Amino acid sequence: MDKTIRWNVNPEEQQAETYRYWQSVSVAERLCATAQLSLDVPIV
Numbered sequence: 001m002d003k004t005i006r007w008n009v010n011p012e013e014q015q016a017e018t019y020r021y022w023q024s025v026s027v028a029e030r031l032c033a034t035a036q037l038s039l040d041v042p043i044v
Contacts, residue, residue, distance in 0.1 A: 008014040022030060 006017060008017055025033075
């Protein structure tokens with residue numbers, strides 16, 4: 001996992017950076033991240 005810290009002041013650039021990151025990882029990694037986020041959300 002790349003733990004590089006990037007500073008983006010521009011919100012559009014931040015959104016583009018986020019999009020580029022998720023496009024760079026495999027589908028399996030994206031699915032695992034989605035599953036982990038689902039588990040992290042508290043049930044109300």
